[in-house]
Amino acid sequence: MKLIFFTCLFCLASAGFLKGQSSSSTVYKDLATKKFFAVSMMTRVVEGERIYIVENKKVDKLTYDSFQLARRNMENCRPCILKVYNGSNQLLREGVYYTDAPVGWEKIYYPNGKIKISGQYKENSTNDWGDLCTRHYCGVKIGRWTYFDEGGKQLYAEDWKDGEFIRQIPEQLTPEIWKMEFVFQGKDAENFPLRVEQISEIDIIPRYKNKAHAVLTVKLYIEAVGYRSFVSKYGVDEFKGIDTRKLLLASGIPMDKNPRFILEVLKGENNVGRLYLTIAK
Template identity: 55%
Template sequence: MLVPYLGLGQSGKSVYKNLVTKKILLGSSSKKPEGIGYGYFINGKRVDKIAYDSFQGNSRYIKECCPCILQMYNSDGRLVNEGVRCTDAPVGWWKAYYTTGNLKESGQFKENDSGNWDNLCDRGYCGVKVGRWTYFDEQGKTLYSEDWKEGEFVRQLPEQLIPELWKVDFLLQGQNAKKLPLTLEQISELQIVSYYKNKIRPEPTIKLLIEASGHRPFVREIVFAELKSLDARKLLLASGIPADKQPRFTLEVFNSRDKVYRLFLNIVR
């Protein structure tokens, strides 16, 4: 289906024309042996095979969406969110809705005006907030707005009383640690820099996760001050996960709204 694109790009006009709209159902599916056949389920509810097979097409629809207007629905058929995407990367206008159907938030992500759709995230076109974002209550009243510039938070009007992180940097000796090889001992040397939207700035929570196939995940929750004394090698022993199982290490930072910032550590052995 072709529909006119009404979102506004960085220059005030959209670079996209006549985008296709694709609809997908959020959730999970499964099939279970029953007698000589199978029972089919979507989000825990029994469905027929036609509905099940249609649900399996979600991943194909997303892969074929570049760019398109992607609408996501819940199991009750209610629209959850919609916007311009290239696969799973937001690249244009965005709207999210309450279960009542009322608008919850609306805003704009940076449009890809280059015409090149390869390596979007590496080139700075992957979910980059720009312009004015507006948030509403369930009755449709405006709660507050935010201004963003090239993915950087500018201001919140009016400023909210709930502490909220908008970015977390993981640094090692001043360098971005996301792609750096680290030893277990260097985990305690990491510097975590938190950026808040307002003046209420409590200390976030940090979790270290150690995982490996066939083993129960090990989680240690700490505060910022404890990171410098963290002994990752001792925690690995406490996890019961053998070092030869190539355990995965992840740092998570939480804020009061449960948004999680993750750093998947590239541990060298």
């Protein structure tokens, strides 16, 4: 089976082009508007015949190829106003993107067409579109983000500054984590070479939007090519006491097979943080 994945935000198909701009204060001028449909796609071979599937429905090759060709429209959004629809032609979201990177205003919609969330990402005024994420221009929230109910009534707002959460107005009762930090000896543990026994020394720090806190679960995965994935589960405080050397032995994966260690933090069933560890040789 061959699966077609679009890894950043959504799978896309079918495009149209208009001219337009949503804000007179933006640094972008005369952006094209491109319409896409977010769909899942895959192919598989059944009894020697290749089957084409879009949105869990069998389609002919011509239809499938038309969705495939739409990938070029995402690549050519440099930047553009992107309008994303589902398979029922309902508008899901629209905003300013550079390929798959949000770089301007954004609106997300309810199925009834009412705005659910409205906000702004940092704009790129440099005219240099290389390494956007490295240069802190990819999906960086700024200013006020406003949340509405399905009737159009404002529920609450959030203030952001250069990707950092400032406050929630009014503060909500539901616990929300806006950032998960993994810290080792006071430094960001991402890409920090660690010995296996040092993994349990990582401090897992959730940054909440409000005073409401949640019960979190930590999962440690040990994986290697040709071996079954090994997973162990803990509370955040419990994690600090684990023996990762013993866990590696229990996994049955030899160190010379270059096992990969992954930390995942869950709130209920929802992933709220993930860290791919770099292990010192």
